[in-house]
Amino acid sequence: MDAGQVAYTTHEISPAVPPWLNKGDNAWQMTASTLVAIQSMPGLVILYASIVKKKWAVNSAFMALYAFAAVLICWVLLCYRMAFGDELLPFWGKGAPALGQKYLVDRAKVPESRHRVTKDAYETTEPFYPMATLVYFQFTFAAITLILLAGSVLGRMNIKAWMAFVPLWLIFSYTVGAFSLWGGGFLYHWGVIDYSGGYVIHLSSGIAGLTAAYWVGPRLRSDRERFPPNNVLLMLAGAGLLWMGWSGFNGGAPYAANIDSSIAVLNTNVCAATSLLVWTSLDVVFFGKPSVIGAVQGMMTGLVCITPGAGLVQSWAAIVMGMLSGSIPWVSMMILHKKCSWLQKIDDTLGVFHTHAVAGLLGGLLTGLLAEPDLCKLILPINTRGAFYGGNGGIQFVKQIVAALFVIAWNVASTTIILLVIRLFIPLRMPDDQLEIGDDAVHGEEAYALWGDGEKYDPTKHGWHASSYSEVTAPSPYVNGARGVTISL
Numbered sequence: 001m002d003a004g005q006v007a008y009t010t011h012e013i014s015p016a017v018p019p020w021l022n023k024g025d026n027a028w029q030m031t032a033s034t035l036v037a038i039q040s041m042p043g044l045v046i047l048y049a050s051i052v053k054k055k056w057a058v059n060s061a062f063m064a065l066y067a068f069a070a071v072l073i074c075w076v077l078l079c080y081r082m083a084f085g086d087e088l089l090p091f092w093g094k095g096a097p098a099l100g101q102k103y104l105v106d107r108a109k110v111p112e113s114r115h116r117v118t119k120d121a122y123e124t125t126e127p128f129y130p131m132a133t134l135v136y137f138q139f140t141f142a143a144i145t146l147i148l149l150a151g152s153v154l155g156r157m158n159i160k161a162w163m164a165f166v167p168l169w170l171i172f173s174y175t176v177g178a179f180s181l182w183g184g185g186f187l188y189h190w191g192v193i194d195y196s197g198g199y200v201i202h203l204s205s206g207i208a209g210l211t212a213a214y215w216v217g218p219r220l221r222s223d224r225e226r227f228p229p230n231n232v233l234l235m236l237a238g239a240g241l242l243w244m245g246w247s248g249f250n251g252g253a254p255y256a257a258n259i260d261s262s263i264a265v266l267n268t269n270v271c272a273a274t275s276l277l278v279w280t281s282l283d284v285v286f287f288g289k290p291s292v293i294g295a296v297q298g299m300m301t302g303l304v305c306i307t308p309g310a311g312l313v314q315s316w317a318a319i320v321m322g323m324l325s326g327s328i329p330w331v332s333m334m335i336l337h338k339k340c341s342w343l344q345k346i347d348d349t350l351g352v353f354h355t356h357a358v359a360g361l362l363g364g365l366l367t368g369l370l371a372e373p374d375l376c377k378l379i380l381p382i383n384t385r386g387a388f389y390g391g392n393g394g395i396q397f398v399k400q401i402v403a404a405l406f407v408i409a410w411n412v413a414s415t416t417i418i419l420l421v422i423r424l425f426i427p428l429r430m431p432d433d434q435l436e437i438g439d440d441a442v443h444g445e446e447a448y449a450l451w452g453d454g455e456k457y458d459p460t461k462h463g464w465h466a467s468s469y470s471e472v473t474a475p476s477p478y479v480n481g482a483r484g485v486t487i488s489l
Contacts, residue, residue: 053223146169155349
């Protein structure tokens with residue numbers, strides 16, 4: 001036996017490569033996990049730091065950074081198995097650590113995701129990689145959900161209240177949606193479709209963000225009226241990481257490097273591009289000029305909308321979804337928002353309600369219409385089709401509506417209770433003197449240490465509320481709060 005044969009034989013019998021391990025699937029799933037993690041760190045950290053007013057750059061970035069770290073520790077200590085473990089209630093799993101060596105090196109499985117095929121037999125599809133891969137992959141989704149939610153309360157939420165809110169919301173809100181729709185809960189077994197998080201992540205973060213914005217209260221009036229991004233080019237860098245990372249976000253949903261993963265990646269990018277172009281076109285028609293911030297918003301709504309059906313719809317349907325996601329959230333943000341008095345009263349800093357709740361709900365409903373039967377067979381354990389394809393598709397659309405109502409109701413209730421409890425111990429909103437100064441008062445740090453020719457920051461001289469602004473050109477609708485939502489992502 002030559003050296004090559006010895007090496008090959010040793011490799012095949014290595015305990016690190018058990019017979020059930022598919023190295024291609026494992027490699028893709030870890031790659032997809034990293035892509036999703038990069039969406040948050042550094043993607044949204046960069047985007048948040050650059051899209052807000054100068055004085056809030058450090059605070060906004062830190063809220064995202066803290067959430068990423070805190071979610072990971074809570075996830076492995078308790079929350080992973082609440083979302084993907086054994087059933088405690090029809091909408092909740094039994095919490096337990098996901099840290100033991102035996103647990104993590106065993107083959108990945110979601111125990112409650114089995115479907116009964118006969119009286120005594122169940123059908124299940126287990127991934128061909130270790131549990132450690134699945135635990136980390138699902139963590140990245142949990143983390144980005146909290147970071148997206150943060151976009152609604154930037155520029156005024158007490159950082160200590162945020163530090164308490166993150167683990168509590170993860171435990172009592174996120175895990176419920178994840179178990180119900182993905183982990184083998186009642187909505188999963190009822191046949192509701194949420195391919196990669198249109199409801200679990202985007203509808204949840206948008207509704208919870210709006211609810212949190214209500215309870216935390218508004219920014220200073222000067223910040224609501226004028227909240228320009230401090231670095232548009234850096235904002236584009238963060239948005240680019242978000243877009244490219246979405247290939248892992250939706251491409252990793254099948255838990256394998258298979259045909260459905262390829263369809264999901266293509267549809268994701270097709271829908272995002274279509275939505276961006278439609279949103280930009282509407283900006284040109286109604287405001288006379290294309291907006292970079294608007295283009296990023298259109299990109300975002302397209303990515304969100306395709307998420308619940310990325311691997312289940314045909315690519316022509318992805319274009320249709322992109323056209324609708326580039327127009328319906330635009331109307332809700334730029335027109336309906338200004339006409340709705342209660343939305344005007346709630347200060348949703350980055351308009352997460354429009355770009356995630358509206359777009360996520362739209363995507364979930366469109367999936368109930370456009371899910372293609374043969375594509376559904378590639379990944380779903382039961383026969384499913386959208387209403388467009390006849391048969392029982394109309395029932396599927398009704399299921400999508402009911403699931404959305406459950407997610408909305410649970411997030412409003414849980415977010416409200418969590419914040420009211422925190423408020424007993426910690427003020428939810430920063431005091432006005434801190435809000436006047438921003439990062440330096442909250443963290444003792446500033447993103448841009450010097451002002452002008454070596455001057456230190458002086459709110460009476462340098463704050464937007466105190467400085468004169470020459471209206472040389474018509475202001476962008478995304479910067480001037482008086483013309484609708486301030487900035488939205």
